[in-house]
Amino acid sequence: MADIELTTPGWTHTYSGKVRELYASTVLPPRVLMVATDRVSAFDHVLEPAIPGKGELLTRLSLWWFDQLEGMPNHLAPREEWSSIPPEVASRAMLVRELTMYPIECVVRGYLSGSGWVEYQESQSVCGVPLPAGLRDGDRLPEPIYTPAWKAPLGQHDENISYERTVELVGETVAAALRDLSLAIFGRASTIAEARGVILADTKFEFGVDDDGVVRLADEVLTSDSSRYWDAAAYASGNRIASFDKQIVRDWMKANWDGTGEPPALPADIVERTAARYRELIATLTGA
Numbered sequence: 261m262a263d264i265e266l267t268t269p270g271w272t273h274t275y276s277g278k279v280r281e282l283y284a285s286t287v288l289p290p291r292v293l294m295v296a297t298d299r300v301s302a303f304d305h306v307l308e309p310a311i312p313g314k315g316e317l318l319t320r321l322s323l324w325w326f327d328q329l330e331g332m333p334n335h336l337a338p339r340e341e342w343s344s345i346p347p348e349v350a351s352r353a354m355l356v357r358e359l360t361m362y363p364i365e366c367v368v369r370g371y372l373s374g375s376g377w378v379e380y381q382e383s384q385s386v387c388g389v390p391l392p393a394g395l396r397d398g399d400r401l402p403e404p405i406y407t408p409a410w411k412a413p414l415g416q417h418d419e420n421i422s423y424e425r426t427v428e429l430v431g432e433t434v435a436a437a438l439r440d441l442s443l444a445i446f447g448r449a450s451t452i453a454e455a456r457g458v459i460l461a462d463t464k465f466e467f468g469v470d471d472d473g474v475v476r477l478a479d480e481v482l483t484s485d486s487s488r489y490w491d492a493a494a495y496a497s498g499n500r501i502a503s504f505d506k507q508i509v510r511d512w513m514k515a516n517w518d519g520t521g522e523p524p525a526l527p528a529d530i531v532e533r534t535a536a537r538y539r540e541l542i543a544t545l546t547g548a
């Protein structure tokens with residue numbers, strides 16, 4: 261697609277995701293340019309229209325979180341290289357080290373919601389992790405749980421897997437590291453978010469390993485696309501739907517699409533309310 265290629269020379273388009281485009285540098289050492297688009301996806305579909313400013317807002321949020329998680333090796337390229345990012349995408353791009361990515365979505369859940377609530381009602385467990393009886397939708401879990409998924413190729417569903425299956429996929433040492441790092445990062449991020457009046461209900465991390473064998477936090481991190489964020493004050497007053505993420509889009513889709521055929525276009529007010537929630541979350545967390 262012509263509009264995907266960058267006009268700045270030195271970059272080759274390598275991958276189109278639902279909401280991101282990836283490019284390889286033809287001049288720098290192995291680097292990947294991750295460009296966030298304004299596209300929004302839900303229920304495995306890319307929806308129309310795009311959400312104005314989404315790519316930039318979520319990139320800013322990722323970069324803020326990478327900075328908050330000091331001490332956790334990540335995939336960002338040294339900042340002195342960032343001047344090479346093409347100006348045409350600079351506000352919504354990250355220049356990252358090329359890693360060998362692990363095929364695991366490292367999901368951590370601190371609260372019971374979404375597919376986890378559906379599964380809990382049927383089995384009193386989430387992804388095979390047993391939970392106490394009597395929990396309600398939106399309840400905080402006794403402690404955060406690690407519920408990994410296998411990263412399916414684009415177009416296929418990610419598949420919830422057991423911790424033991426992750427051991428088969430990446431070995432015991434790496435599987436334990438991914439679990440422990442995910443739970444530790446979730447704990448730190450939850451504390452930082454709650455100090456700002458925001459609940460981090462759940463999120464997913466991706467990791468890769470560099471040529472020196474260092475396991476690094478990769479992908480986007482703790483964005484509204486990879487996480488559920490709730491307003492803590494609203495939650496405390498019993499309003500358990502005041503979310504800062506794509507819930508507005510998900511709820512509208514559930515009410516206006518039966519899941520067959522192409523999804524309907526989002527109305528202008530849903531687009532604007534979603535953009536406003538993204539802006540509000542970034543302002544609440546980062547102060548910017």
Ligand SMILES: N#Cc1c(N)ncnc1-c1cnn(CCN2CCOCC2)c1
Pocket residue numbers: 275282292335356357358359360361468478479480
């Ligand atoms: N983050 C990051 C990152 C990194 N730091 N280094 C190398 N690759 C990636 C990465 C992340 N996502 N994808 C696209 C999705 N893959 C496409 C290929 O097939 C598997 C899926 C590439």
